[in-house]
Amino acid sequence: MNELIIKKCNKCGALVKILKDCTCAECGIKCCNEEMKELKVNSADASFEKHIPTYEIKDGMIYVSVNHVMEEEHLINWISIVSDNQEVTTYLEHGEEAKMIAKYIPGSKIYSYCNKHGLWMKEVK
Ligand SMILES: [Fe+2]
16 A cells, blocks of 8 residues: 555646545546546656656665756645555755655655646655
């Protein structure tokens, strides 16, 4: 369960994190009278190098960075590291560096969210 499932409203841009989704076939989580769509990772037509998180492991900690601009109109809004029983998220502002530090857990997944280019993910070895 180290997946992060995020749904987005294509009308207003609202984002929700799914802890447990509805299993009914006919309904889904709605916003602006439309069904919210699950974001697919690494699928935007944009530079992988500027969006996929990179990491280094040192002394039991993982140092994550995303080589992306941090401008007011275009930035990485947050970075999350998700493992089976833990999720650590750092929320970012423009002008900050797109970086975070957390405990290293092998097999976790690192997600980064760009306000223009969506959700990106890298698996941690
Ligand atoms: Fe971007």
